[in-house]
Amino acid sequence: MANLTHAISKHDNSHHAVFPVPENNTPLAPNSVRVRTTLITLSSNNLTYARLGTTWGWWTAYPVPTAVAPPPYNDGDAWGTVPAWGYATVVASTIAALPADGTTTIYGYWPTTSHAVDLQLQPAAGIENHWIETSPHRQALMNMYNRYIPAPIPSTATPAAAAATARRVALKPVWECGYLFSRFNFPPAVVEDGTGSSLLPVHPLGLPAPAALPWTARDADLRRAVVVGLAATSKTGRGFAWKKAWQDLCDQKVKPDEAIVVRV
Structure with a gap:
């Protein structure tokens, strides 16, 4: 699968671009998973995330990978990735309960990209099978955007x-x-x-x-x-x-x- 990023101008949402980025082969941190967006929904919600992304912190969920993005998209203050709801597949993991066996999928808030991203997760206190994203750059987000639930993708067989x-x-x-x-x-x-x-x-x-x-x-x-x-x-x-x-x-x-x- 191609590793593509979709970057949108934070100042003018009509300006956007899709470009390839290298595969992320860096060692995965403890208590983390590397996931790839698999099935998401696009709606007027996504426009809201773009229009009000700075006010409500939605741009912080999945920053553009500025270290590998070409100019001008390597400017994280000017360009961002709009998130969407749906499912992602675990492709690497340091969490035993979330193995990268090709079948582990998670419901939650994902980037509208095809390149893999890393999440730092901890079990939710008192809630079985719920995980909380704890990366420092995401802590201004509302709680619901940092909650992830392992779940199979519903059937699309027919x-x-x-x-x-x-x-x-x-x-x-x-x-x-x-x-x-x-x-x-x-x-x-x-x-x-x-x-x-x-x-x-x-x-x-x-x-x-x-x-x-x-x-x-x-x-x-x-x-x-x-x-x-x-x-x-x-x-x-x-x-x-x-x-x-x-x-x-x-x-x-x-x-x-x-x-x-x-x-x-």
């Missing part, structure tokens, strides 16, 4: 299976964002009869410590609020609206007159 896999890969991250907003940023509040959630809510920005911002149960309590979604076609927004308006309602954690969602 046209129907391939279509189902495409839908799953495309919709999983945006649905998951809506779920996380509802479950952890705005969990159903504990009410007088004891129903609801005892979870400590997480600030919507989802920043890791020590950058995490304060967010109290009162901040997260939507029982007397009208929720207005400003992006009616946003899959994340629709997932959040569905979860708040229906799932919490069906769980009898929110009363009907307390679950008002408006999309505009």
Whole structure:
């Protein structure tokens, strides 16, 4: 497979280029895997990652390999790689639980390139089969972008299976964002009869410590609020609206007159 990098101008996203880079044959660090993007989804999310990559730190996930990139793309301040969600295959590993046997695939946040990249991983505390990326350059990212889950790539053996896999890969991250907003940023509040959630809510920005911002149960309590979604076609927004308006309602954690969602 060709080792290609796709670099995009951070200042003008209409300028981009694809170019080859040498195979990465450097020794792999301890607690690391070397992976190659295998199946990803491209959507308006990727445009958001490019347009707001500096503000939200998305450019830091997979910097352009400036040591081997040709000019002008070896300027990491001006050029970057847009990430995407999907699956990658482990091609080298120093983690016994993630062997490079040709079958180990991982779901997560990957570069839109075909050259192999390295991840530094540690098991997620208290969550089986979840791994956390701990590379220093990625620590400004929201937690969800540093989470990786070993999982087989869904079948693409038939046209129907391939279509189902495409839908799953495309919709999983945006649905998951809506779920996380509802479950952890705005969990159903504990009410007088004891129903609801005892979870400590997480600030919507989802920043890791020590950058995490304060967010109290009162901040997260939507029982007397009208929720207005400003992006009616946003899959994340629709997932959040569905979860708040229906799932919490069906769980009898929110009363009907307390679950008002408006999309505009």
